[in-house]
Amino acid sequence: MECPFPPPPPLPGSLAEGVPLASRTTWRIGGRARWLATFKDVVDLLWFWTRLDPLTPRFVLGGGSNLLINDEGFGGVVLDLTSGLNRIQVEESPASVLSVQAGALTRTLAHTARRLGLGGAEFLAGIPGSIGGAVVMNAGAHGREMKDILIDAQLLDPQGRQHSLTPDALAMSYRQSRIPPGWLVLSARLRLTPEDPERIRQTMQRYNRHRLAAQPVGQPSAGSTFKNPVAAPPAWQLIEAAGLRDASIGQARVSSKHCNFFVNMGQATATDMRQLVGKVRDAVFDHSGIRLESEVEYLGRLGLEPMVRYC
Numbered sequence: 001m002e003c004p005f006p007p008p009p010p011l012p013g014s015l016a017e018g019v020p021l022a023s024r025t026t027w028r029i030g031g032r033a034r035w036l037a038t039f040k041d042v043v044d045l046l047w048f049w050t051r052l053d054p055l056t057p058r059f060v061l062g063g064g065s066n067l068l069i070n071d072e073g074f075g076g077v078v079l080d081l082t083s084g085l086n087r088i089q090v091e092e093s094p095a096s097v098l099s100v101q102a103g104a105l106t107r108t109l110a111h112t113a114r115r116l117g118l119g120g121a122e123f124l125a126g127i128p129g130s131i132g133g134a135v136v137m138n139a140g141a142h143g144r145e146m147k148d149i150l151i152d153a154q155l156l157d158p159q160g161r162q163h164s165l166t167p168d169a170l171a172m173s174y175r176q177s178r179i180p181p182g183w184l185v186l187s188a189r190l191r192l193t194p195e196d197p198e199r200i201r202q203t204m205q206r207y208n209r210h211r212l213a214a215q216p217v218g219q220p221s222a223g224s225t226f227k228n229p230v231a232a233p234p235a236w237q238l239i240e241a242a243g244l245r246d247a248s249i250g251q252a253r254v255s256s257k258h259c260n261f262f263v264n265m266g267q268a269t270a271t272d273m274r275q276l277v278g279k280v281r282d283a284v285f286d287h288s289g290i291r292l293e294s295e296v297e298y299l300g301r302l303g304l305e306p307m308v309r310y311c
């Protein structure tokens, strides 16, 4: 494979070449990473981050649950924080504040909080992915979102300096935040509330029953493909009204259970999925005059690109 930019510095034992990415996404789609770096701790990450040439494209991968990776793969270095930076700690005072590294899974965090008798993170139990991804996407469900429980996030800028930013400073709003390009989320401090673990468990069960009834759980997807538009019916209703329930391109299909979930029927390519997203978006616009915006991100050969462009 050609290499037009400086290779990353050698990271003993944890820098691999030509790594398949599909299995690292919930859609199970995408090519290989030119390089994939994993880290045993923050020191390891800082060493690598500060030595990485600014010209070398980099992408931070969380749980890959809101991501379509192109079929040719990523030509730079993918940084995976989920295996080494996943510690969850109770801050000594007050005891309801959790300090969570970005690679910790949201589900693990939610269940750890339950065991500790800390409520407020129940909504995260059914959202796949990592804490880093949840901060970047301001993930939410059941009327709660990440910014409601985030005290601050610790970020790394491209020069390796650390910054602590509040939800306001991160401009967190519906399924987005304004993290400067090239920055990385290292960890987050979450404010929770003491609560009976049994009550927390019951709330999680209720949320889970709702998901099982409404969503194609078990089929590869990236959750909601489009954001719900403001002051309009939800995206799934607009898609259904445009007659696209069950529409497909190749092995990519609009779920019959939830029209805003697009599922991989087995061998879908990124091209199939991207074309389906474009087809649905155009059909909804023709039918309702509403422009749906993709919630899912598209990783091109050298970085994030628009999922589909309006002509």
Ligand SMILES: Cc1cc2nc3c(=O)[nH]c(=O)nc-3n(C[C@H](O)[C@H](O)[C@H](O)COP(=O)(O)OP(=O)(O)OC[C@H]3O[C@@H](n4cnc5c(N)ncnc54)[C@H](O)[C@@H]3O)c2cc1C
Residues within 6 Å of the ligand: 026, 059, 060, 061, 062, 063, 064, 065, 066, 067, 081, 102, 103, 126, 127, 128, 129, 130, 131, 132, 133, 134, 135, 136, 137, 138, 139, 140, 141, 175, 183, 184, 185, 186, 217, 221, 222, 223, 224, 297
């Ligand atoms: C079945 C299913 C159900 C879902 N339900 C919901 C739901 O109810 N609510 C909801 O909000 N979402 C939902 N999602 C979408 C998804 O789970 C969330 O957006 C999630 O927060 C993404 O986290 P991730 O770690 O997988 O991020 P990824 O998909 O890996 O990455 C998403 C973006 O975050 C960036 N990123 C990740 N980690 C870092 C980091 N440490 N530093 C800097 N940037 C980083 C990536 O570079 C990328 O730009 C669902 C997805 C699935 C598959």
